[in-house]
Amino acid sequence: MKRLTGLLLVVLALGGIALAQNALLINGAGATFPNPIYSKWFDEYHKANPSIAINYQSVGSGAGIKQATDGTVDFGASDGPMSDEQLKAYSDKHGSGILHFPTVLGAVVPTYNIPNVSTSLNFTPEALAGIFLGRITKWNDPAIAGPNKGVSLPAEDIVVVHRSDGSGTTYVFTDYLSKVSDDWKNKVSKGTSVNWPVGLGGKGNEGVTGLVKQTPNSIGYVELIYAANNGIAYGAVKNADGVFLKADLEGVSEAAAGVAKNIPDDFRVSITNAPGKKAYPISTFTWLLIPAKISDAAKRDALKGFLKWAITDGQKFNEDLEYAKLPKEVVAKELKAIGSIQ
């Protein structure tokens, strides 16, 4: 017994020892999509400013919003902008508002697995909506075959794969489908979790990728980087100007550029189905959610400093990780907005 108690005390002491540095710890939570670039940024910023340690956990956009509203983290992050209802809930609770800051851009692609088809398929908005609504059930349906002359599509049933967990990726994809299909808008609408008419649910981008990879004749939607890194086929989508585009960083930046001049002051904007010949239609901003009033001066200055760095110097890390840079106009506007954080 004595031996046991002694051992316990030693281990507890070890656990309680403060290890080295007394860095200022700032906690943030939210979106999974930008996790790779955010972890890079926070790490680089910490190297340049060792007294500031920003700890970000990708628990999901909704959880990020919830925790920011609860006040259990210092900032949040989300792939979809907060709704008016959520903004009101925040300001009711805290007495001041919360601000959106776009950080990077990304794309969602339709990925598929059809045995013997290795070329990149062209998808029209009508085809995508039809497939995910469950109206188009076979791969050789004219709506799909039409823009893909020369590719022999099998007469097999399409296995639809969607996200089971609520996510910003779903938000972007359904936002796009709502814009291009009234049917979709009325039947399913947009959100982080929707009532999918058909299909299997995969958990996370990884889950959808995995299911599509393994299931013949399947189609799903994932962030660009998952398709690129896993070597699965993804198709081109017809944009608002009628051009079939495969997702790449340039296309995403073009989508943002179209909106950049008229971006609203609170930066909450959707850039799906953006105008422009080179604009990729299923693109999105992702935002950091920073409280408008931060009482802890050290944390406030640290966050403001980080934000300034992230939207300027930090952007040089984007492309290696398959994220697009922010347009100049947006950056300029954001720099001004950062000044308003008190």
Added chain:
Amino acid sequence: MNPRLRWRKFVSNFMLTMTGVCAVVAVSVLFFILGYLVYHGGASINWNFFTKLPVPVGELGGGMANAIVGSAKLLLLASLFGVPIGFLGGIYLAEFSGSSVAFVVRYAADLLNGVPSIVIGIFAYALTVLPFKHFSAFAGAFALGLMMIPITLRSTEEFLHGVPRALREGSMALGASKWRTIMSVVVPAAYRGIMTAILLALARVAGETAPLLFTAFGNRYWSHGLNEPTASLPVMIFNYAISPYEDWHRQAWAAGLVLLALILIVNIFARAILSRGGTILR
């Protein structure tokens, strides 16, 4: 030998062989899992893994040192919280209580056991994070400890019941008080089973992710003391496994291997230290 006897002998041999098959199947599943983890994650286990903090994707040389220490902290705290409640509660059920109280407590424990780990996480969040407005190792340990209670309680009671009455009566006949009897005679007699149950409970919570997401949260850096967000192996595994990067996937498998090794070591350690016969109370 008459035909009936021959049949019975045949059945006996057949069924006993079948039990052997069952055992082989169960164990081979484990070895398969271990093998898979080693094959896919073995390469990522190096000195860095145990000593360095995590680094962003694309950079080499990162590790999970903070997660390993974090998991150890969380599990230790969780045991300090969950095991005494389960153990002492089990003693009450087996030695002191009437059957209706015991029925209610057992039922409650079984219900608690069936709660999804994420609901426990949400419950712990409301109780231990929200009021204090920050995440901490305490909160994580609370959530994990809650999950340890039912297994510990039920098993303690079960194994104490298995101790023959004669032992108790003999001790009391020698003049020992009830409590003394329990601690010096009954518990040591049921020691093996109880130890197994506690280690099983520990093993179970060691691999849980969901409760920690809302309580201990996670930390890319070292956490100081017990009142800050803390990294843990299951959360790291979860984050890395769902990422698009091959390198992080390998690290996730490696982390799974390390977690298993951690539990194995605790198992060996606990059995060795606490098995030196004699009484629990000196």
Added chain:
Amino acid sequence: MATSTTTVPSAGPAEGSRSFISRLRNGDEIARIITFLFAASVVLITLLLVLQLWHDSSIARHKFGLNFFVTRVWDPIAEEFGALPFIYGTLVTAVVSLLIAVPLGIGAAIFLAELAPQKVSDTLQFFIDLLAAVPSVIYGLLGVFIVVPLMRVYVEPALKQSLGFLPLFKGPAYGVGFLTAGIVLAIMVIPYIISVSREVLLSVPRDQREAALALGSTRWESTWKVVVPFARGGIMGSIFLALARALGETMAVTMVIGNSPIVNPSLLSPGYSIAAVIANEFTEATSQIHLQALVELGLVLFLLTFILNGLARLLLVLTAQKGSGMGHV
């Protein structure tokens, strides 16, 4: 093996005249009170949990009422929520997993307790305990990478060919679905059954076995007809543990069940479970009614667990034999 609360006769005033305070001086009374407090705290915590769930789902409960149990729709946008597909999926996967895990688990426990030499038994048990420590995320991943393809390519087509006339095995073979989830769950709960059952079997007194053998029974007969019934209570206890785990498992199930809120008699169909949908949608749920509906689902699971536990205990009581070990439930 009911114990009696034998009090130790002590020097001092006769029984009836002892006050509470003087009873406290007797260490046993303190022990009784302290252990009672700990036992009671378990009930308290469970009650607190239920209350929290009840409170956090109040709006949803008033809005949906009893229809919640029979509605099949789950639409976060239209704010229509129904629990039926999830209740169905939870029950089906739990039943499938127990159907696989209980025979295998008890069989293995019997082997380890009765047949294997001490050292082999201990070593194997050690390893089986490790199975319980594998993180559920890893079970999920292994399920996705190994079990699902196996099911899709070999097992499910074979089942369809041989037993396809049964409604249990109709429909396309996706690989994910109720059956796969049941199998993965079975692997996850087996260590609990084996571990606890083995310990219980080992603690059965030798004389029981020897008496049976002396009366001429075969090895198997003495095990199955005497030892196992003696250990019935403990074995049932281990099954309760396994059931609880199967009902509440989140991560692993969500990766292999297909996550589609469907009620379909076929085991090959994709489905959904309560724990899985809570895990999937809770962190991203944005509207209050959505969150409340999820919490209400948690409450429903509680109810399910309550009922299943009750049924299992009833079964235990109804099949109790005289003279066997644990008479308690």
